[in-house]
Amino acid sequence: MASPVLETHGLVKTYGHAESEFQALKGITTQIWNAESVAVVGKSGSGKSTLMHLLALLDAPTQGSIVLSGQMTSQLGAREFSQLRNETFGFVFQQFFLNPQQTVLENVTLPLKIAGVSKAERNRRGMETLEQLDMAEKAKNKATTLSGGQKQRACIARALINDPTVIFADEPTGNLDTATGEIVEDILFDLHARRMITLIVVTHDEDLAAKCQRRLIMQDGQILREERGVTP
Numbered sequence: 001m002a003s004p005v006l007e008t009h010g011l012v013k014t015y016g017h018a019e020s021e022f023q024a025l026k027g028i029t030t031q032i033w034n035a036e037s038v039a040v041v042g043k044s045g046s047g048k049s050t051l052m053h054l055l056a057l058l059d060a061p062t063q064g065s066i067v068l069s070g071q072m073t074s075q076l077g078a079r080e081f082s083q084l085r086n087e088t089f090g091f092v093f094q095q096f097f098l099n100p101q102q103t104v105l106e107n108v109t110l111p112l113k114i115a116g117v118s119k120a121e122r123n124r125r126g127m128e129t130l131e132q133l134d135m136a137e138k139a140k141n142k143a144t145t146l147s148g149g150q151k152q153r154a155c156i157a158r159a160l161i162n163d164p165t166v167i168f169a170d171e172p173t174g175n176l177d178t179a180t181g182e183i184v185e186d187i188l189f190d191l192h193a194r195r196m197i198t199l200i201v202v203t204h205d206e207d208l209a210a211k212c213q214r215r216l217i218m219q220d221g222q223i224l225r226e227e228r229g230v231t232p
């Protein structure tokens with residue numbers, strides 16, 4: 001039977017203090033199942049990115065809890081917390097977040113460097129992953145010399161390098177033209193299907209959301225409703 005990879009219980013996130021206080025999430029209880037694809041959709045300001053940041057352990061909730069593979073994350077120390085995040089999650093962002101001073105290979109292998117993997121092993125695994133994404137010949141290029149689609153493929157390679165359980169993609173095609181965006185979508189859904197990677201996508205793009213098995217529709221810091229099924 002499927003088990004949740006992530007569960008949230010009564011998740012509240014409040015930004016600011018006193019008069020400027022704003023409740024961006026108002027008590028979210030949900031599950032993300034192992035190996036499913038989920039889109040988080042809703043109007044601007046509805047809380048999508050805030051929810052993603054909490055699920056990805058990039059930020060802490062004001063109230064409520066997050067359980068990752070059965071483990072209550074609030075009980076982890078800071079070091080365990082970042083180690084778990086580095087080992088379990090891969091990230092693909094609209095803005096790429098590649099270091100322009102570094103080569104593609106250095107960018108892609110950064111999560112391994114953080115995990116303390118030797119340089120030889122980093123380079124071996126980096127090249128293997130770049131080959132899978134048809135990017136091996138760009139390994140020595142500086143990240144700035146890549147096209148948008150190539151940058152996003154480098155980001156997907158970086159997201160994959162630690163063999164993650166979950167990939168978080170925040171508007172992954174937002175900076176790409178339609179054709180390039182579709183190639184990137186195909187890569188992400190192919191990885192999801194072949195490697196059983198859980199895919200959590202935050203997007204305004206209805207076509208992209210429709211390709212996910214489930215959609216969480218957010219409004220004013222709450223999940224308004226859920227939709228299931230992939231639109232053909």
Ligand SMILES: Nc1ncnc2c1ncn2[C@@H]1O[C@H](COP(=O)(O)OP(=O)(O)OP(=O)(O)O)[C@@H](O)[C@H]1O
Nearest residue numbers: 015016022024042043044045046047048049050051
């Ligand atoms: N650091 C912050 N300080 C104060 N308010 C914040 C902060 N981050 C987000 N907010 C507010 O929380 C609400 C939810 O923001 P969030 O970025 O999660 O929305 P979103 O649905 O992802 O929006 P978009 O689609 O525009 O990216 C918004 O009203 C936003 O202004």
